[in-house]
Amino acid sequence: MQEWFLRPGQAPSEKHRAKAQAWQRQLTKPDGSLGRLESLAVELAALQQRKHPELKKVNICVFASDHGVCAELVSAFPQVVTAQMVNNFINGGAAISVLAKALKAEFEVVSLGTVAPVHEMSAVRDETIARQSGNITCADAMTDGELAQAMDIGREAVARAVETGCELFVAGEMGIGNSTVATAMLARLLDQPAASLAGPGTGLPLNRMAHKIAVIERALAHHRHVKAPLDVLRCLGGFDIAALVASYIACAQAKLPVLVDGYICGVAALTAVCINPSVRPWLLASHRSTEPGHGAVLQALKAEPLLDLGMRLGEGSGAALAVPLLRMACDLHNNMATFNEAGVSEH
Ligand SMILES: Cc1cc2ncn([C@H]3O[C@H](COP(=O)(O)O)[C@@H](O)[C@H]3O)c2cc1C
Ligand SMILES: O=C(O)c1cccnc1
Numbered sequence: 522m523q524e525w526f527l528r529p530g531q532a533p534s535e536k537h538r539a540k541a542q543a544w545q546r547q548l549t550k551p552d553g554s555l556g557r558l559e560s561l562a563v564e565l566a567a568l569q570q571r572k573h574p575e576l577k578k579v580n581i582c583v584f585a586s587d588h589g590v591c592a593e594l595v596s597a598f599p600q601v602v603t604a605q606m607v608n609n610f611i612n613g614g615a616a617i618s619v620l621a622k623a624l625k626a627e628f629e630v631v632s633l634g635t636v637a638p639v640h641e642m643s644a645v646r647d648e649t650i651a652r653q654s655g656n657i658t659c660a661d662a663m664t665d666g667e668l669a670q671a672m673d674i675g676r677e678a679v680a681r682a683v684e685t686g687c688e689l690f691v692a693g694e695m696g697i698g699n700s701t702v703a704t705a706m707l708a709r710l711l712d713q714p715a716a717s718l719a720g721p722g723t724g725l726p727l728n729r730m731a732h733k734i735a736v737i738e739r740a741l742a743h744h745r746h747v748k749a750p751l752d753v754l755r756c757l758g759g760f761d762i763a764a765l766v767a768s769y770i771a772c773a774q775a776k777l778p779v780l781v782d783g784y785i786c787g788v789a790a791l792t793a794v795c796i797n798p799s800v801r802p803w804l805l806a807s808h809r810s811t812e813p814g815h816g817a818v819l820q821a822l823k824a825e826p827l828l829d830l831g832m833r834l835g836e837g838s839g840a841a842l843a844v845p846l847l848r849m850a851c852d853l854h855n856n857m858a859t860f861n862e863a864g865v866s867e868h
Contacts, residue, residue: 526672526766529799530773533567541566541574547859557827561805561847562854568778568803569688573855576848579626580682581691581837582768583610583617584675586633586760588698589656593736595701597723600653603697604637610695611644616834617693620841627685631678633671633760648674654759657702657740661756668755668763675767683775689847690772690779692786693837696761697723700812701733703788705740705757707814710750710788710795711821715741718814720784720833750795758792765789766796773800780840780847783810783832787818794822805847808832808839 541563546552553559565574585607591600609615610630613622621628631646632639636653639645650670654662663671682690700722708715715737725733744756754763766789772779773793781790781804793800806824809815811833819826827843860867 525676526770527797528774529797530770530803531776532799533802534570535567537570537572538563538567540572541854544572545854547861548857549860549863549865550857555853558850558853561850564805565778565847565851566854568776570776574851576689576844576851578686578688579624579691579844580629580685580687580689581617581621581626581693581841582629582631582678582682583693583695583837584631584633584678584761584764585635585695587635587653588696588702588759589653589660589662590658590701590736590740591653591698592656593658595725595733595736596697597721597725598697600697601637603695604635604639606695607632607635607639607645608641611641615836616838617836617841620838624841624844626691626841626844627682627687629678629681631674631764633674633764650760657705657757658736658743662702662758663755663760663763665755667760671760671763672767675764676771678764679768679771679775679777683777687777689844690768690777691782691837691840691844692765692768692779693782693840694761694765694785694835696759699759699761699785701737702757702759703762703785704814705737706753706762706792707788707818708737708741709744709747709753709757710791711817713817718817720812720814722812750792754792762789762792766793769793769800769804770797773797773803777803779804780807780843781805782807782837782840783835784812784815784818785835786837786840787815787822791818791821807843810839
């Protein structure tokens with residue numbers, strides 16, 4: 522039986538793309554004068570299969586998990602911060618909590634396993650697989666079973682979003698050490714050296730960067746025979762990233778547009794496309810992270826991000842910030858007068 526994540530997603534509707542394009546040309550502005558806001562509205566029309574796209578219902582889902590590679594001291598912050606930030610998400614104090622509230626988005630936090638206990642577990646979706654993934658320098662990040670579990674968790678998050686009438690899906694991640702595993706995955710997927718992709722993550726000082734790169738190189742050497750994207754995810758990834766990958770694939774299968782956040786989510790998006798190429802059209806890149814490897818991710822996805830704000834947080838924060846822009850693109854498309862309606866001469 523074919524695995525669920527290999528089943529192709531639908532193609533965007535060319536019929537609705539053409540209709541939306543024709544509609545844009547009737548609005549009271551020189552054709553093309555709203556630049557990317559025009560093409561975004563047209564793209565969303567093709568994805569949502571309607572002439573007038575809507576982004577009223579936005580779902581934000583943050584996947585949190587701990588990473589065994591933290592034993593190698595690759596983050597500027599201790600591993601307990603993952604669980605502490607999960608509490609902060611629920612209590613409304615994290616960047617993504619503030620943004621989700623401002624956007625009136627549906628906000629969900631899914632914990633796939635943390636080393637420290639999460640205090641407000643009642644408000645968190647507890648999907649604990651294990652306390653942390655394996656240390657990728659000397660072990661597989663996940664067993665086959667754990668990978669399947671993490672991917673099911675990502676798929677189910679999208680199913681819940683679809684149930685609430687979601688029109689745009691935003692995923693975020695929280696997992697101290699995940700910039701290390703994401704870089705290991707990226708280095709293998711693109712066959713590029715770790716040194717050209719690795720960055721400071723949470724703010725690792727420059728004098729510890731050589732160590733982080735060496736850790737990634739050790740992981741790549743340990744998993745030297747791992748090449749297929751799904752194996753790269755299982756051996757070099759983590760629970761949070763596996764859930765992200767699965768959520769993007771599930772969105773394509775559910776005909777749900779996705780706003781992809783920064784570096785970590787970008788690596789997950791690229792992995793999803795490598796596993797199932799039909800995912801690509803459903804992804805919109807939200808922003809350019811300052812993490813150095815993100816340029817390579819965007820290039821591999823042939824994606825042009827909407828914002829460049831010098832951000833490097835994760836949590837889905839960059840994607841959340843791009844939502845108002847997309848909403849404005851839809852508003853303009855849906856509510857501007859046509860030349861005919863306004864009595865404005867077209868020629
Ligand atoms: C307080 C705090 C809040 C965060 N929110 C997202 N991240 C981000 O930083 C982590 C990745 O960086 P590294 O690989 O260097 O650990 C991830 O959890 C990511 O979401 C945070 C990190 C911290 C410290
Ligand atoms: O861009 C990101 O996603 C990012 C960058 C640094 C740390 N965590 C996430």
